[in-house]
Amino acid sequence: MASTDSMAKKPLYLIQAQKMRNFYLLLMSFFMIILILWVGIPILMTVMWSLVDPKNPWSYPNLFPPSFSLAQWKYVFDYTNIGRALRTSYTLAPLSVLLSLVLSLPTSYVLGRKKIPGKKFFMLVVLLPIIMPGMVVALFLSRVFAALGFSQTFFGLVLAHTLMSMPYMIRVMTTSFQAIPQDVIDAAENLGATTFVKIRDIFLPMIRPGLLAGMIFAFTVSIEEFNLTFIIGTPTFETIPTILYSFMGYNFIRTNASVVALLMMTPNIIMLFIVERFLKSDYLAASLGKM
Amino acid sequence: MKKKEISPIDVLMLIPGVGFILLFIGSSIFLTFVQSFGLFSITGKSLFTLENWKAILQARESIDSLLFSLKMGVLSSIGTVVVAFPVALFFRKGGTGKGILGSIIKVPLFIPALVAAFLILNLISYHGLVNTFLMRLHLISEPFRMLNDKFGWGVVFIQIWKNLPFVLLIIMASLASIRDDTIDAARNLGAGYWSILFRIYIPLAMPGILVSMILMFIKAFGDFPICSVAGPIYPASMAQRMQIMATIYQEWDQAAVLGVMIIVTAFIVIWAYSRLAEFVKGVD
Numbered sequence: 344m345a346s347t348d349s350m351a352k353k354p355l356y357l358i359q360a361q362k363m364r365n366f367y368l369l370l371m372s373f374f375m376i377i378l379i380l381w382v383g384i385p386i387l388m389t390v391m392w393s394l395v396d397p398k399n400p401w402s403y404p405n406l407f408p409p410s411f412s413l414a415q416w417k418y419v420f421d422y423t424n425i426g427r428a429l430r431t432s433y434t435l436a437p438l439s440v441l442l443s444l445v446l447s448l449p450t451s452y453v454l455g456r457k458k459i460p461g462k463k464f465f466m467l468v469v470l471l472p473i474i475m476p477g478m479v480v481a482l483f484l485s486r487v488f489a490a491l492g493f494s495q496t497f498f499g500l501v502l503a504h505t506l507m508s509m510p511y512m513i514r515v516m517t518t519s520f521q522a523i524p525q526d527v528i529d530a531a532e533n534l535g536a537t538t539f540v541k542i543r544d545i546f547l548p549m550i551r552p553g554l555l556a557g558m559i560f561a562f563t564v565s566i567e568e569f570n571l572t573f574i575i576g577t578p579t580f581e582t583i584p585t586i587l588y589s590f591m592g593y594n595f596i597r598t599n600a601s602v603v604a605l606l607m608m609t610p611n612i613i614m615l616f617i618v619e620r621f622l623k624s625d626y627l628a629a630s631l632g633k634m
Numbered sequence: 635m636k637k638k639e640i641s642p643i644d645v646l647m648l649i650p651g652v653g654f655i656l657l658f659i660g661s662s663i664f665l666t667f668v669q670s671f672g673l674f675s676i677t678g679k680s681l682f683t684l685e686n687w688k689a690i691l692q693a694r695e696s697i698d699s700l701l702f703s704l705k706m707g708v709l710s711s712i713g714t715v716v717v718a719f720p721v722a723l724f725f726r727k728g729g730t731g732k733g734i735l736g737s738i739i740k741v742p743l744f745i746p747a748l749v750a751a752f753l754i755l756n757l758i759s760y761h762g763l764v765n766t767f768l769m770r771l772h773l774i775s776e777p778f779r780m781l782n783d784k785f786g787w788g789v790v791f792i793q794i795w796k797n798l799p800f801v802l803l804i805i806m807a808s809l810a811s812i813r814d815d816t817i818d819a820a821r822n823l824g825a826g827y828w829s830i831l832f833r834i835y836i837p838l839a840m841p842g843i844l845v846s847m848i849l850m851f852i853k854a855f856g857d858f859p860i861c862s863v864a865g866p867i868y869p870a871s872m873a874q875r876m877q878i879m880a881t882i883y884q885e886w887d888q889a890a891v892l893g894v895m896i897i898v899t900a901f902i903v904i905w906a907y908s909r910l911a912e913f914v915k916g917v918d
Contacts, residue, residue: 374724375735382741385753450651459640465652471659476856476900478873479893482880483662506658513651567746569859587748591863604749611744
């Protein structure tokens with residue numbers, strides 16, 4: 344019989360395996376398309392909206408704008424405060440990253456390497472800025488800042504951004520301090536390493552990935568911080584999120600908002616790919632996966 | 635074993651991190667609580683009073699806002715986990731092209747909430763892409779109202795889109811700790827796909843699922859920007875109402891009452907989570 348012949352040539356389990364592989368490939372490509380659409384379409388729409396030609400407006404029911412131009416970009420840079428907001432955002436972020444790094448480093452060392460009572464409590468306190476609803480903190484921190492004379496000042500904004508980025512910084516660095524094996528430190532001490540040598544040759548190289556990850560998370564937190572900046576800084580200081588909010592509020596200008604949205608997310612997405620290349624394991628999940 | 639001790643140097647090193655957070659978050663929580671009772675009031679007299687609580691609790695709007703925020707919190711947290719779990723299962727095993735896919739799906743994590751709201755708003759607005767597409771296919775005769783709708787589906791959708799990668803990372807980490815041996819053993823003993831899913835994957839990933847649901851709930855419950863962009867005109871979310879109360883009506887004491895309500899809800903949810911987590915893991 345023909346069927347037995349073909350079965351003799353190719354055993355059933357191989358056919359089944361082939362079928363399974365084909366099915367898997369199909370599923371995989373289906374999933375891939377869905378994912379790319381899920382992330383890609385919203386971004387593509389925004390790119391198209393930012394390139395709409397004011398002479399040929401894009402209106403319902405056209406699926407695509409009739410013609411493209413850079414007029415919207417020119418308009419946003421010429422007539423809005425976006426330049427100043429970009430400068431504010433990008434000076435604020437490095438300063439707050441630096442401050443939160445300096446403040447977090449000793450704390451993460453103690454939380455990561457020392458056996459101290461109440462560690463669980465401290466770890467929970469560290470998470471407070473993320474756990475606490477943003478608007479509540481923003482409103483009443485602004486009262487505290489007003490009492491201290493920090494509200495509507497650049498220093499106040501740096502402090503606020505530092506506060507919001509510290510949970511990520513401390514959690515991520517605590518995890519990387521924990522990951523250093525005690526043997527290595529003991530061996531170094533046995534061989535007569537001084538504190539300076541230990542820091543230079545053991546701690547720094549071993550926490551570098553965590554340090555980088557923490558700094559990048561802190562940077563993105565600062566770039567996208569809205570609640571505190573909105574309450575404490577407006578109207579003296581405008582950052583990219585608050586300017587975007589003003590475009591999306593009472594006078595909704597979709598084209599301007601698209602330009603600002605693209606300006607805001609492009610550096611972040613580039614940073615994401617840098618992080619991906621740098622880091623083998625997922626620091627965010629490792630540090631936030633348990634409370 | 636070494637005894638747990640805290641030396642003065644440790645305390646000194648804890649102060650910049652833990653102390654900084656405690657100082658600012660603690661003082662703002664303290665201020666919220668005392669101002670809700672009229673103490674430390676900035677509108678002049680400081681007197682202990684329950685008037686603010688009465689005013690807030692008697693207003694119909696407050697109850698509507700509370701219910702709306704609760705609804706957003708619950709729906710967003712359940713929705714995100716329901717979408718994220720199958721994706722996490724898919725990513726559990728490495729394969730060709732998954733590295734780049736993993737990067738693509740993480741993109742929304744690095745897109746700020748406001749931008750995410752704007753991106754999705756282009757899709758689901760009255761004359762947005764989704765409605766245009768459905769109209770072209772003659773599936774519907776009238777565009778759907780998905781943005782600023784009464785129920786708040788727009789907000790839920792934006793929350794899911796924005797927070798999917800965050801939840802995905804947490805769930806993937808807890809799925810990664812499940813060993814393949816366990817699954818092979820179950821399969822050997824005759825377990826099908828569904829029983830592996832319900833008896834192994836879901837129970838063992840439960841701690842991760844719970845944490846992500848909690849964090850999502852708090853985010854969505856206290857959300858201001860997304861609700862103000864895509865939420866219904868009435869009711870406002872709790873955070874929106876509090877912000878309007880404080881900055882537009884200058885009723886800081888009543889805003890403090892709303893703030894206390896948000897904080898207390900967040901802590902009740904966290905407490906319930908820790909009990910649930912103990913129940914799932916067994917007390918350690």
